[in-house]
Amino acid sequence: KATVDFQPNYDGSQEEPTVLPSAFPNFLVNGGTGIAVGLATNLAPHNLGEVIDGICAQIDNPEITLPELMQLIKGPDFPVSCEIRGIRGIEEYFRTGRGSMRLRGKVEIEENENGKSLIVIREVPYGVNRAVLQERIAELVNEKILTGISGMRDLSDEETRIEIELKRDARPQVVVAQLFKLTSLETSFSVNMLAIHQNRPKQFSLKEAIDAYIEHRRDVIIRRTRFLLGKAEERAELLEAFLLALGHLDDFIKIIRDSKNRDEARERLGSYKFSTATAEKLGILIRSQAAVQGDRYVFSERQVNAILELRLYQLTGMEQDKVKGEYDGILIDIKDLLDILAREVRVLTIIKDELRVIRDKYATPRKCPILAEAGEIAMEDLIANDAMIVTLSHRGYVKRTPASEYRLQGRGGKGLKGMETRATGKDAPDDFIEHLFSVQAHDYLLFFTNTGRVYVERVFELPEGSRTAMGRSIKNVLDLKPEEKIAAMLRLERSTDENGHDNTFREGAGYVFFATRSGKVKKTSLNDFRNYRKAGLTAINLEEGNDLIGVNLTSGEDEIVLVTRDGMSIKFTEGVYKKPQGELAEGEEPVEEDSGEEDSADEEGRPQIRPQGRATAGVTGIRLRKDDYVVGMAIASEETMLLVASENGLGKRTSFSSYRALRRGGLGVKTLNVTDKTGKVVNAVAVTEQDELMLMTSTGQSIRIRVSEIRETGRVAQGVKLLTLKEGEKLQDISLVIPDGEDSPGDDTSVDASEGESGSVTEETTE
Incomplete structure (x- = not known):
């Protein structure tokens, strides 16, 4: 539907789109990692529902503040249910495009049937391999660095469950703190929101990334609307020719029968002119179409060819009613498409409506809870x-x-x-x-x-x-x-x-x-x-x-x-x-x-x-x-x-x-x-x-x-x-x-x- 521009590929053998017309904010939702000469991108995924709510809010209020936006987009949301520690790092990369946060696995303390304490790892941080984590824990135990652990077993299936058995004199909270400090049970995730925008690398803040997406969708919808309008006008052009021909059926049949060949018939039909008043009486909407020349309606070559290709059954009364019904429906579509192009608010409403359809169908609850770092008092804002x-x-x-x-x-x-x-x-x-x-x-x-x-x-x-x-x-x-x-x-x-x-x-x-x-x-x-x-x-x-x-x-x-x-x-x-x-x-x-x-x-x-x-x-x-x-x-x-x-x-x-x-x-x-x-x-x-x-x-x-x-x-x-x-x-x-x-x-x-x-x-x- 000609919604984006195309350019030659690397060897000029084919053409490729300069950007994909994404129906949802793929850059923010799925994140991504990329490395180029002197440049690198690392963006965490975010919750689809939260991002769409944030985009809709920014459309409604372009001057929305970052704290207001963070009420809707609380932070990244990874595919695993690890804990995100630290609001400041999230706020920093939302504001500047760069920042980092701590990711922690989910840990619970239980007691086994013998009364011994167990540290149960329910989830590991995003990007951490369970086997590598267990190898590191075993290494620290063998080196007498983790002295409170007596055993470990991996009972994971579809869900993670790593049981770490503690010695009777061990303090569970102390061992948990050591695991966070010495192993990948707690890791750092750095964000660099760098992307190519208008053929140049750009460091995006959250608001800038949303603005770029809104502008992209605005351009896609306008180009799509123009494409659909062109197709509707093309079909309306043929239907107008049919309506005029059916309204002057006897004259047209006589012209065709009196013509020696197809070329003569085409030439004689092309010279047949109507007043715009006559066209309007037949239900044709007079607007800025090419067939209207002053106060005359003149057939185009395409219309003449369409009339010559009419079959006899299409001359029946029922077929005439179908042509008129289809034409009236297309006129409604044309008016709607013209209204979209004329009013910016219609374009923005379409962006929101299409996003909400995706949200209602595909959005899922947040997986990763966001917790405050030690000494950081900011969670009450959320x-x-x-x-x-x-x-x-x-x-x-x-x-x-x-x-x-x-x-x-x-x-x-x-x-x-x-x-x-x-x-x-x-x-x-x-x-x-x-x-x-x-x-x-x-x-x-x-x-x-x-x-x-x-x-x-x-x-x-x-x-x-x-x-x-x-x-x-x-x-x-x-x-x-x-x-x-x-x-x-x-x-x-x-x-x-x-x-x-x-x-x-x-x-x-x-x-x-x-x-x-x-x-x-x-x-x-x-x-x-x-x-x-x-x-x-x-x-x-x-x-x-x-x-x-x-x-x-x-x-x-x-x-x-x-x-x-x-x-x-x-x-x-x-x-x-x-x-x-x-x-x-x-x-x-x-x-x-x-x-x-x-x-x-x-x-x-x-x-x-x-x-x-x-x-x-x-x-x-x-x-x-x-x-x-x-x-x-x-x-x-x-x-x-x-x-x-x-x-x-x-x-x-x-x-x-x-x-x-x-x-x-x-x-x-x-x-x-x-x-x-x-x-x-x-x-x-x-x-x-x-x-x-x-x-x-x-x-x-x-x-x-x-x-x-x-x-x-x-x-x-x-x-x-x-x-x-x-x-x-x-x-x-x-x-x-x-x-x-x-x-x-x-x-x-x-x-x-x-x-x-x-x-x-x-x-x-x-x-």
């Missing part, structure tokens, strides 16, 4: 900042689940089915949820361990799973030491400066406040955690037998509330202590003004809790009675209230103003009258009227309720029923939920406490 629920089980399985999967229910409901779990003894194999946290996808999570160390992860880097999924072992996510277990978690909302740079851990951003089971507290500047590492940092020194109970962000002048298992509480300020005035409230016990500790802040103007470094143990926050221990910590404010929940499913909200501020280190006052009916306190959190609460039971059931449904009560009241518990079931933990904007209807099985179901507490009690 990920929606959705509300998430992060859970960590007793046996150390972590996952993130969209908050929308937890539908809202009424107070006292039966709950939703969670992970298949139940509380058991420490030697039992069953599991249960131990930590539940509500976050946004872009947030940071600080994981504090029982040994006092902290690990920092982005929420979107955690494994995603459904509400009923088990999740992934935390040891496969964090580089934990064998004896470490997660004790507390802290959410940090990501923040940026005016230049868009991440400054979450900036100086003056606040303090990390710690509370331990034994009643110790301390605060450390958030800035002290800015240089976090994959291997973790020391966050607090913990003596043997002590555990972290809570971690919070504070301003340095906040009021802290500690709540114990036996229902005691104390409120004190981080800042300068001011002795309370007035008589003791009901249930409030006298508190010694001096705790008797050397670390007390007795001096005028000195804060009670002074900032300390990471490797410190803290000071006494509350004095505990025998067998009592701290279960919860909250930050007091005028906008929030203290919500306390007990293991038998009761809870209450109390204003923080009901608790007078005391000197840290005292015994505190009663916050819940603990009885057999209430059970011990399980947790305490600060809430607002608009908050939502997630409740988790010992059997793995979960229920999401509004805080506003929980009645405000006095300080020592037992509260109201939060949920219905089965026999032997206990409330295990509570957590605030970040609202996701969807108030789902309650479960059909939910029962409000007001229905008077057995065991519910609907009236405020103080007994």
